[in-house]
Amino acid sequence: MSFQLKASQFFVALAALCAVTALPPLAARAQNAAIDSPQPETHGIVVANLDTSVKPGDDFFEYANGAWIKRTEIPPDRANVNVFSVLTDLTNKRTVGLIEEVAKANAPAGSGKRKIGHLYNSYMDEAGIEAKGLAPLRPHLEAIAALRDKRELARALGESLRADVDALNDTNFHTPNLFGLWVAPGFNDSEHYAPYLMQGGLEMRDREFYLADTDRMRDIRAKYRAHVSAMLKLAAFDDTDARAERVLSLEHAIAEKHISLADDEDIHKANNTWKQSDFAAKAPGLDWAEFFRGAGLAKEPSFIVWQPTAFIGESALVASIPLDAWKDWMAYHLMEDNADVLPKALAEERFDFFGKTLSGTTEQRPRWQRGVALVNKLLGDAVGQIYAQRYFPPEAKASAQAMVANIIAAFRKRIDALDWMDPSTKAEAQAKLTTLYVGIGYPETWTDYSAYEVKADDVFGNQWRSGLFEYHSSVARLGKPVDRRQWCMTPQTVNAVNLPLQNGLNFPAAILQLPFFDPLAPAAANYGAIGTVIGHEISHTFDTEGAAFDSKGRVRNWWTSADLAHFKAATAKLAAQYDTYKPFPDISVNGRQTLGENIADVAGLAASHDAFVASLEGQPASVQDGFTGEQQFFIAFGQNWASKAREAMLRQQVLTDPHSPARFRAATARNNDAWYAAFNVQPGDTLYLAPPERVRIC
């Protein structure tokens, strides 16, 4: 479970649509405590971003960020702008500098550095890409056209399986392929890697885009139909309107079989082991033997099927929908999924729909930024290793580790103090903290890319081979002992993540910098900013999903039923609180879909506040610009959420993301008693909650 937008969605939003706002020079940024602070020498909260005309108790998000919101414009090549995106811009600038250095260095053939240079250059060679036209796609389109029957279709669908989903770390449930594979520690044997299969088959990110009966969604579907037709026309298909209609009705039928994102997140519904020999009887339609042969999984004895009803439904569609419709669907998906490494006409047609219509962005990001995103995605560890060496000094690592230790100590005290929790539950919670692996900055071991071939003049092939390389690497792990220290984020990612099946956390180097973390800032600002991020990730260890995994990552109910009932009652209150939030008059936040992340925000804020108070050792906190330590702590937390998003993007987020919109994440301070004292929040203030209504997680 990551701290903010899913990595994959971030990639779609940033890479397909990505770019840098004007940044001050790096040297000035490095001393700059805020996302665009006019005072480069300040450390701590950014007073210039506050709107003190707003009462903190009425709208804490506006209070903490109002002046920044007023003076910030969303650039035309962006769907949103926030602390994360500004920090990602800085990281991208550094990364492209490293890539350019590496590309010039003439590193030995086959080395990671040589591959970085080749991959980046192959993407930047627009003339070469245009000259090839659709030639790289042709063999794949011809293979689809040559499919003669449903048996061959099943084989081709198996061959398209990729390791492109991740249910619990990145919380990425989306694959445009019929199904997706996730290789992770087994639910029923956490010592070994197991194969998880997930529903798929849609290009738009959620079934709601296909099923919702609203004017906006009907309009999106009409534009999508035109887009599918336009894509097929670019590959010289005939009769493209009719083909697009078939693709859309097939995706509509698939969407009807999908379960919702809120249900996806309930792991108790996901632990369904099917033997390979069961598939034909349990989900008739698809020729499963051929499918698994195509996927190279014929010898795999069993799988965990995350959404059984979707597998039953989608498999039946393979039988009932005519072969020609499936072939159109496959051809269109092939083009869509590779449009970013094909000629401009395809990349722009894709952007026109997924960027403009779905996210409200008006311009593509500059090519170099999309190139960096591609290198980060396909060779993330190779770049990350160089990035960490250059930009993450040992002192930063040591001070981040010290903060983590203090926040873990705060959690330990909180757990001990819980009067409602059974001693056996407490003991296992403490054991989880003892075995927790906390990765700071960069992984212990780096991905070996020697089996991944990168060519200087073949960006399509580079992307294609990467998909296969990642897939084969994942499949090769099946049945092997679990490495609990394996990372799922690169050092140059501005995010953080909890890995529940490994009982581990990753805090990449790129989030351990300004404005989240500044060794020169007062403790109040650091605990309010990065401390609450750290607390958020630790608390996933104990939330609705964390409660399902014990200290060894095993699926085991280590909570007594009375404890679980208490926890569920408290969290139901939180879900109801978020259900009342309305980003737009016609749409509400889904309290159940976002519950895990909202719990983590509440609990992380509380624990980091404890750690802040403990760090003072009884001394008063330093005052900054007239703000007390308590006020600085909460303002720094609120300033984590400085954010502006286009309406289309925000609407998409509410539908497809387990994280709540930024405004409501800042407002969750209303569940913390210390916030009331810090700002003298009183009954009658908009965010005021009577003490019994405040949700206390632990």
Ligand SMILES: [Zn+2]
């Ligand atoms: Zn989270």
